[in-house]
Structures are given as structure tokens and as C-alpha cells.
Amino acid sequence: MIKATVAFTGVDSIENPYPGLSVIRSIQDSKEFEGKVVVLTYGALCTGVYQKSYINQVYLIPFPSEPEGYLFSRLQEIHAKHRLDIIIPCLDSEIATYARLKPGLNELGIKVLVPSEESVKARAKIFLAEFCRQNGFDCPKTYVINQIKEMEHYAADIHYPFMLKGNIIDCAKVYNFEEAGVFFHRLSYAWGLPLVMQEYVDGEEYDIAIVANEESEIVSKVVIKKIGLTKAGKAFAGVTIEGQEFDQLAGSVVKALKWQGPLELEIRRNEDLNKTYIIEINARMPAWISATRGAELNLPLINLKLALGEKLQPIKQYKTGVMFVRITNDAFCGMEELTQLNLKGELSWS
16 A cells, blocks of 8 residues: 655646646545645646645645746755655656756655656657657657748648647647747747747547656556547547557657656557657656546556556556546635635645
8 A cells, every 4th residue: 555645746727737637536546545645836726736635735836937946945845844755747847857856856755757857858849850850750840940930931841731839838730821920929928939830740649658667668558549639639538549559669769768757659640651650749647647547557556656666567458448538627615725825835635
């Protein structure tokens, strides 16, 4: 039985849900966890912090734009109050930060299962095409841009429609130059420059959730076929499949990246061209990760065990044909809880 105190990030669930809450639910709903759940959040209106049936304690932490030393100091304060055994960061933008903080956190006795900063950088959107080229993977044509006029030039090569992406998250499918200008301003305002233009390739969309050990070996993975997509191209409905044809690709990506911890591999399969394109590689678990629990291969729990230092043999079997759909849910609390979190920077649900 696991009785560790585990801290999670990324629990917001507004328009494009972050994975944190699904990760927490998967672990809490297992029969092997009797520990405590601590949520680290950037704001008091982060919706997931009010799912009090799954969370014991909430702490505000500095925004990512603040110096990393501020975050480390805050984590030291939290650790002194509520001894943390493990931190599981659930946002792409945080993984490199926790990779840099890992030695200091380990000295405090806090475990973090994340890859190196170099590994995180290699699969970033602005470097993905080069990573694929160097390692022999298929990837759509990609251009990194800083100005609107660059889009008109490169669109002649990749043609409309194409995907315009923020350098960390968010994207839009662009059908003409007028739309390109609108989305350029929206994405650059939200996430800064550069942006990424990626060729839109036809094919069926699949997603692979992976957990790798410290030797960059896949311990477990689950493959889904996307059957319902949001405007941002994220799956709100999908079904688990065997996906054995993607085994070699997944293993090769993990090895090439020297990865450890969770990873999401978004791919598109074009049967006419007999090609499997890597669309994105995300440095954390996907928002649909709770579907792995439904498929009887609980990847968040496996990741937790690896972070605790357990040596696990590969676990490959899971139920196929398990469909998931995402729904919204309302949580209720008193205004005093919101006020307390804002003023004191912490909130206890148990």
C-alpha cells in the first residue's frame, strides 16, 4: 500500500483541461493508494483545487515567469509544513524547471521522475522537426516564425490549411491568410514568439500515453484512436486500441530522447503513403490519462511507483475497445475558502 504524500500541478479544467486532475483521480481511485494529495497551483481560481473529495491540501506557488529560486523557496516552505515525498508536475511548461530543480529537491528528500533539461528541449515544438529528421522519424513540414509575413512565404510550400501552434501549448487550423493574421496575433499575445507552422497531413489520429523508467525503457503504454476532437485538436472522446504497429516507433522515440517519466506521443497515420507522422511529443501525461485506469492499466499509478523507486517489469496488457468521453462537472464551496487561499496561500480540505 502506498502511503506517500504526493504533490501535483496542472489541475485547471476550464476550456482545455490540464492533466493533473485526471492523474490524481486515477491514483486516488486505485486500491493501492492511501497517501495524501497536495496540489500546487498558480491561482486561487484554478478550478481543480475545489475537487475536495480528491485533494487534502492546496498551496499557491509562484508563477512560471518568476525566478526559479522563488519556486524552490516556496517548495521548501511547503515541505516544512507538509512533508512531501514526491512531486509530479503535469504541465509541459514545468518539466524543464523541475529537471533543473531535481538535485535540490532530492537533497530535501523529495523525489521527481523527470528527464533531463536537454531531453525536454529536444522534443519541444520548435525543435521537433529537427529531432525527427536526425532520428529518421516522419514529421510534417514545419517552420518556426516570428513575423506574419513569414507565414505568407511558407504557406506556398505547405499550403492551406496548416496548423499554427504556440511554442508551448494551443493551436489553430488556418484556412487562409486572413485567418493566419488573426491567429498569429492571438497565439503570440497568449504565448509569445516564436510560433510554429506545421503542415496538415491527412490520416487517422492516434495518441500514445507512455511511462518510461530511468533506463529509458517503456514500462507501460496505452494507445487510443481519437474519435472526437476539440477546435484545438485535443481528444474529448477516444477508444483504446492494441496499436502494436506503433510499438517500435514509441520505443525508438523514448530511446532517442533518453526519456524517463510520462510522455505523450501524438501521431497521424496515412495509409495511402504508408507513413506515421509525429505531430507532437508532450512531456507529460495527456488529459485523457484516466482512460488508462478504465482500460485496467493505470499509468499514473505506475508512474508513481517508478517515482518511488520501484523496479517494475514491463506491463503491456490492457483492455481494448474502452471508450472515454470528457464531461464537465461543477464543484461547490464557500467564498471563505477562496478568500483563505488568496490571502494565506494555502487551503486544507482534510
